[in-house]
Amino acid sequence: MFLGLEYYLVLSALLFTIGVIGVLIRRNAIIIFMCIELMLNAANLAFVAISRDLGQVEGQLFVFFVMAVAAAEVAIGLAIIVSVFKHRETINVDEVNSLKG
C-alpha cells in the first residue's frame, strides 16, 4: 500500500511557503531566483504525487514541461541579472529602482 497523498501535498505546501518567505525577506536578486526555483519544485512534487494517485501519466509530463520553462526562465533571468550588475554594480532589488516600481 502506498503512503497517502496528503503527506506529499503537505510537504509540497511547506516547500512552497519557504520559497514565498524567501522572496519576501531576501533582497539579493539571485537568492530570490533560487526561491522561485524552490516554488516550481514544490509544484512539481505535487504534480508527481497526484499523478501517481490518479494513475495518470499527464502529471509527470507536466513536470517535464515545467522544467523546460524553468530552464528558459533561469537563462533569461540570469542574463538580465548580469547586465543589471554591469550597469549598477549591485543586484539588490531595492536599489535597482529605475522603473519606480
Added chain:
Amino acid sequence: MNAEMILFFIFGAVSLIGAIAVISFRHPIYSALSLIVTFFAQAGLFVLLGAHFVAAVQVIVYAGAIMVLFLFVIMLLNLGTLSEKGALTGKLKGVATVLGILLAIQGIYIAVNALNNTEVGSVEAQEKAAALAENPIETYDIGKLLFSEYLLPFEVTSLILLAALIGVIVLVKRENQTEN
C-alpha cells in the same frame, strides 16, 4: 512504519532543511549549494513516487545544468556577502514570516481537506492503487504520450527554449554595442 514512510520522512526532512538553509545563508554560494541538496532530496522523493524519469531529469537538468548556471553567475559576478541594504528590518521580517506561516497553514488545510471531497481513499481509489502497483507508470508510457497526444506542446517547448537562447544573445549583444 513501512519503508516508504521512513524514506519519505528522511527525504522530506532533508529537502525542508535545505530549503530553509537557502533562505537563511547570507552568502549566495552557500544558498546555491543548499538548493542542490534540496533538489537531490526531491529526486529521491520522485523515485519514491515511482517517477524514475522525472527523478533523472531532476538531477540532470535542475541539480546539473540550472545550478551550474547559478554558481557560474555567482562566481562570475564575484558576489560576496552582498549588502542587503534595505533588507526588511526585524519587525517587517516578523510580519513576512507570520504571513508565510499563514500561507503554510492554508496550504496544509487544502492538502488535507480538499481530499475529503474527492474519491481518494475510497474503495475505487484503493482498487486503482492496487492496479497501479502492478502496472506502475514507466518512462515508456511518458514517451509514448509525449510524442503522440502532447506532440504540439513538446514542439512549443522547443520554441520557448529557442526564444530564450535568442533572448540571452540579444541581451548580451546590446551591452557590447552601448560600450563601443
